[in-house]
Amino acid sequence: MKWDIASHRDDKPAGRIRQKNEDIIIAAAEAEFAHNGFKGATMNNIAQRADLPKSNIHYYFKNKLQLYIEVLTNIIDLWDNALNDLDGDAEPGDALRAYITEKMRFSYEYPLASKVFAKEILSGAPRLAEYFNDDYQDWFNSKTHVFRRWAEQGKIDPVEPAHIVFLLWSSTQHYSDFEVQISAALGKKKLNKKDFEEATDVLCKIVIRGLGVKED
């Protein structure tokens, strides 16, 4: 793992009850951190969301920071493991459509994860300093590589790949991070699956055409 903050969870036997309670607490913490950020979140609120006594949280997690790190680690692991990269062997149009669709599905299914991460970065990412180290740059370069190759092969226009990646990230995450604003703009109470699919269509169309992909 790129980001190796030691976790006390590895030290103790993972009993059935322990595992279950830790999962409940992490889910509750994720919601609380998404709403109030690291500093604004309280162990009290987390306990209430988890429907457990407050000191129970302290029994399973050393302190607030530790719990927060666990939540962030969970989120990053989820994305790293479940989100497929752009498929460099496929045609650009197909690969981009698949990638955008998948990112939008993540925005729809894990809105809290995206929000916790976003708030941490907005705060200047003081608790992710280790994560955003030199390795991160290498990891990022591996993401841009596919665009460079497509450009060399004349399959897309030659535009700076880094900014393409930022565009893909920003436009897709926006639908989970700014959902409140978007639904207010659309006059809806909440966005549903169809809204996300419509957005996915528009994004695919604009990005694929915008990059100059030759479609059949």
Next chain:
Amino acid sequence: MKWDIASHRDDKPAGRIRQKNEDIIIAAAEAEFAHNGFKGATMNNIAQRADLPKSNIHYYFKNKLQLYIEVLTNIIDLWDNALNDLDGDAEPGDALRAYITEKMRFSYEYPLASKVFAKEILSGAPRLAEYFNDDYQDWFNSKTHVFRRWAEQGKIDPVEPAHIVFLLWSSTQHYSDFEVQISAALGKKKLNKKDFEEATDVLCKIVIRGLGVKED
């Protein structure tokens, strides 16, 4: 004004000292709220950033919420007054280029404003409920109108205008809100003006081409 929360500042004479101190405090508060969010921010930190004793803050602003509302109001006023809409009379390519350029300049010049607003929305916007009312939907519809007209005139492809607006918002704000992640990805300490200009170019190119604008 669309969003009419009464301010105590209107009630008192705006002396020279008062005006100056309030400006200092609001700037300090903006930075503090950007870093720690509403709940996480402390009056103590704001006082330190403003280099004033804590109770001075309470003298000028009734309480933390009031101060926060003032900061948010300032931000929204700034955007409403200084950000031009898309020019429907111009050619789509020119209008879009002008709009994207201006939004990116705002991201570069007022990164804190964008962050405070973003955090509020990520939190579910409980302190902007009044702002995101029915009027907001009308205001938003006036933004999408220009795309509808261009589509009717055959000047751009017929794609759902709302999602075009969201794409413009998300892709430009991303550079100020997620600056830490972006600079880490690019291996820089901080983004400079040239980075923003490069990003502007890429965004203009992809969006204009992606919407099927006929360029000369």
Next chain:
DNA sequence: GTCTATAGCCGGATAGAC
């Protein structure tokens, strides 16, 4: 393993001296 009680600190807010 679980919960109550509480220590100890820090937060927002105010009273009142200057």
Next chain:
DNA sequence: GTCTATCCGGCTATAGAC
């Protein structure tokens, strides 16, 4: 108009009963 001193509530964290 400015600042010191302070109240009180809520916060993290822990000690210790069960």
